[in-house]
Amino acid sequence: MSRSGEFCPRCGDEIPEGTDERPELAGAGGQRNSEHVLCDACYFEEFDLVDAPDTIQVRVCSRCGAVHKGNRWVDIGAEDYTDIAVEQVSEALGIHVDAQSVAWQVAPEQLDKNNIRMHAEFSGVIRGTPVTEEVTVPVRISRQTCKRCGKIAGGSFASIVQVRADGRDPTDEERERAEEIAEEYIAAREETGDRNAFITETKSVDDGLNMKISTNQMGLGIAKRITAQLGGSYSDSRRLISEDEDGQELYRMTYAVRLPRYRQGEVIDPEDGDGPVLVRSVQGNLKGVRLATGDDYEASFEAGEAPDARRLGFREDAQTTTLVAVEDDNAVQVLDPETFESKTVPRPDYLDTDANEVPVLKSHAGLHILPSEGADTDTDE
Numbered sequence: 001m002s003r004s005g006e007f008c009p010r011c012g013d014e015i016p017e018g019t020d021e022r023p024e025l026a027g028a029g030g031q032r033n034s035e036h037v038l039c040d041a042c043y044f045e046e047f048d049l050v051d052a053p054d055t056i057q058v059r060v061c062s063r064c065g066a067v068h069k070g071n072r073w074v075d076i077g078a079e080d081y082t083d084i085a086v087e088q089v090s091e092a093l094g095i096h097v098d099a100q101s102v103a104w105q106v107a108p109e110q111l112d113k114n115n116i117r118m119h120a121e122f123s124g125v126i127r128g129t130p131v132t133e134e135v136t137v138p139v140r141i142s143r144q145t146c147k148r149c150g151k152i153a154g155g156s157f158a159s160i161v162q163v164r165a166d167g168r169d170p171t172d173e174e175r176e177r178a179e180e181i182a183e184e185y186i187a188a189r190e191e192t193g194d195r196n197a198f199i200t201e202t203k204s205v206d207d208g209l210n211m212k213i214s215t216n217q218m219g220l221g222i223a224k225r226i227t228a229q230l231g232g233s234y235s236d237s238r239r240l241i242s243e244d245e246d247g248q249e250l251y252r253m254t255y256a257v258r259l260p261r262y263r264q265g266e267v268i269d270p271e272d273g274d275g276p277v278l279v280r281s282v283q284g285n286l287k288g289v290r291l292a293t294g295d296d297y298e299a300s301f302e303a304g305e306a307p308d309a310r311r312l313g314f315r316e317d318a319q320t321t322t323l324v325a326v327e328d329d330n331a332v333q334v335l336d337p338e339t340f341e342s343k344t345v346p347r348p349d350y351l352d353t354d355a356n357e358v359p360v361l362k363s364h365a366g367l368h369i370l371p372s373e374g375a376d377t378d379t380d381e
Helices: 040-045 082-092 147-153 172-191 216-230
Strands: 003-007 014-016 056-061 067-069 072-074 100-112 115-126 129-144 159-165 199-205 208-213 233-243 249-259 266-270 277-281 287-290 296-298 309-314 319-326 331-335 342-346 357-363 366-369
Touching: 056 082, 082 100, 082 115, 082 129, 159 172, 159 216, 172 199, 172 208, 172 216, 208 216, 216 233, 216 249, 309 357, 331 366, 342 366
Parallel strands: 056 129, 159 249
Antiparallel strands: 003 014, 056 067, 067 072, 100 115, 115 129, 159 208, 199 208, 233 249, 266 277, 266 309, 277 287, 287 296, 319 331, 319 357, 331 342, 357 366
């Protein structure tokens, strides 16, 4: 072995030649000389390949399962937190700066639902010498309440969405669908990582539905989507509730959704004198089909205002009766489903004159032949 003429400052042994790139002794003050180079024996005596913390705490929301990372809560959708524990242990471990060809593996040991023992094995090359080291890091799952769940539990909300109907009460189906629309919208926002998206409370009241929403933006989004799918319109109003630390005024918004006066599938008799209409669509202008002729009907009105009309019934009130005879291009005879008398009624274009039976609605305005179920004239556009 060739001699370098340098000696280890700790044990005094001569250091073999070829050690110029070895690390300096701590406290050398940036000055490299022979007194600050350790021999291999002294170097490895206090060498640690891995710097590991004594323990790691993983903060988990006991309500929604979110995990606290850095300075925020993150939704991860995990059923257990082993992968999170592995990730946080990996981030906390430090590898010696001089190590080369480093490889490692981690084996979690689940002690109970709140404690995991992480066994990590590392290997690398230092000064041309293969080195291995094993460390064990205890991981504690600390169950807390995230800021979002704390707000929900505390009843926090910034806006209210009220669902009502024009001249009537919303049906059970409309209430359920409005609630579904709100939940679908909030779920979509949550998928993007928006933790400010939540519904604090949904309450059915005598004349409709009230929903307390996390932010004004979410409330507006829900109001827009309900009217887009169920028709009608919405208005907004605001009320000053407080000021923030900077003196900015904070308002609570109320979005009042008003569903259309008439529903899809309802039969009405507008005051224009042209006969009853089966409502096909309530989105935008009211659209339907004339039961006397089969002609399309569209009412022009602004800001969700519906035309004046008498309510005659609904498609679900229809009964099946016998088509007795075709009188001419404008009239047919059908049996009255209650008296079984033959009645002459208008012949709409959609009537299949080869049919033996037809659906009819009987009201104080008479008998009306309806389009067949599933016909194009009875779909919401």
